[in-house]
Amino acid sequence: MDKPVIGIVMGSQSDWATMKHAAETLKSFGIGSEAKGLSAHRQSDRLHAWISELESRGFKAVIAGAGMAAALPGVVAAQTRLPVMGVPMESKLDGLDSLLSIAQMPAGIPVGTFAIGRAGAVNAALMTVAILALSDPKIAAKLVEYRANQANATETPRDE
């Protein structure tokens, strides 16, 4: 596994059950990630310290997951020029609270916002894979292979 190039940050330990799917997806492509639990509300100083070093450490993107009043992805995006993928957690209002908190960013500071829960964590990781694939032919080839395997696996329904 190469050195981490994708940051994965979440607002709580309770988010890891969802966010681990982003880490596992990146790992399946041989892409290293660094996971941190750093709440925008509870650990704002530590969060700032972590974000402020990402670019100089060679990171390429950040996946940020949070629930409820999910400020974290926007707060991360405000402090880095790296692309930020936001993953809404399933939470008190079935995740709609998280989804709207992450998606409704004012113009100027974008957060790419994904589906609620596991699907969002997987797709956020796949989006970062696609970004890395733009400048890495090996990752691009793996992404093509992943898509082909997915298509083959879906064609013949089976018991799981």
Ligand code: RP5
């Ligand atoms: C958010 O509040 C976290 O991202 C989490 O999804 C939610 C609840 O946090 P806990 O009370 O489980 O720590 O900040």
